[in-house]
Amino acid sequence: NAGVMQNPRHLVRRRGQEARLRCSPMKGHSHVYWYRQLPEEGLKFMVYLQKENIIDESGMPKERFSAEFPKEGPSILRIQQVVRGDSAAYFCASSGIDWDRVRLTSSYEQYFGPGTRLTVT
Amino acid sequence: AQKVTQAQTEISVVEKEDVTLDCVYETRDTTYYLFWYKQPPSGELVFLIRRNSFDEQNEISGRYSWNFQKSTSSFNFTITASQVVDSAVYFCALSEHEDSNYQLIWGAGTKLIIKP
Numbered sequence: 001n002a003g004v005m006q007n008p009r010h011l012v013r014r015r016g017q018e019a020r021l022r023c024s025p026m027k028g029h030s031h032v033y034w035y036r037q038l039p040e041e042g043l044k045f046m047v048y049l050q051k052e053n054i055i056d057e058s059g060m061p062k063e064r065f066s067a068e069f070p071k072e073g074p075s076i077l078r079i080q081q082v083v084r085g086d087s088a089a090y091f092c093a094s095s096g097i098d099w100d101r102v103r104l105t106s107s108y109e110q111y112f113g114p115g116t117r118l119t120v121t
Numbered sequence: 122a123q124k125v126t127q128a129q130t131e132i133s134v135v136e137k138e139d140v141t142l143d144c145v146y147e148t149r150d151t152t153y154y155l156f157w158y159k160q161p162p163s164g165e166l167v168f169l170i171r172r173n174s175f176d177e178q179n180e181i182s183g184r185y186s187w188n189f190q191k192s193t194s195s196f197n198f199t200i201t202a203s204q205v206v207d208s209a210v211y212f213c214a215l216s217e218h219e220d221s222n223y224q225l226i227w228g229a230g231t232k233l234i235i236k237p
Contacts, residue, residue, distance in 0.1 A: 044227070109171070112168070
């Protein structure tokens with residue numbers, strides 16, 4: 001059972017470009033969460049998605065940031081017109097069915113991906 | 122308001138010493154969940170432990186142990202006989218048992234340096 005996968009692991013963008021970060025949740029998981037980690041800080045919740053639905057985007061900046069989790073394919077965190085302040089590590093987590101114990105996990109039982117490190121030059 | 126405080130920004134010890142990382146939390150809920158994660162220099166997050174608020178038993182896993190004390194709202198983490206490979210940033214996190222329990226609230230992290 002592959003874990004949560006994120007790509008790319010490292011992304012460099014110039015100011016004004018768009019950044020697309022991808023997250024493939026663990027098999028059987030239909031809940032995805034995005035977090036941002038600024039340098040030398042803890043993680044901050046951004047958005048919670050289920051398939052084709054945004055459940056809670058209270059942590060997302062109002063402008064330039066968007067997220068989706070389509071019926072097919074990975075979840076995408078999109079940052080338009082990036083600025084230097086967007087430089088951070090972006091982590092994705094997922095929750096859903098625990099295949100080892102064949103049960104539905106609670107949404108706090110999140111499994112994290114390795115993160116994408118975005119650098120804006 | 123929910124909050125997690127890791128007062129130790131950085132700790133440096135010599136290999137084989139024991140070290141305790143402090144975590145103090147604030148929550149209004151009677152049911153909540155506490156976590157510790159490790160972030161090695163490679164940057165990924167490694168899950169260490171999850172504890173619910175009804176289970177105050179201390180936990181030991183190899184050289185790692187956790188001391189959960191509701192009376193002081195603390196969930197401290199001790200590494201016994203530390204090793205260089207333990208060098209990492211360690212995060213404590215909290216999740217409340219309410220509609221937004223998916224929002225893990227994170228401490229700022231403690232950077233642990235183990236010197237050979």
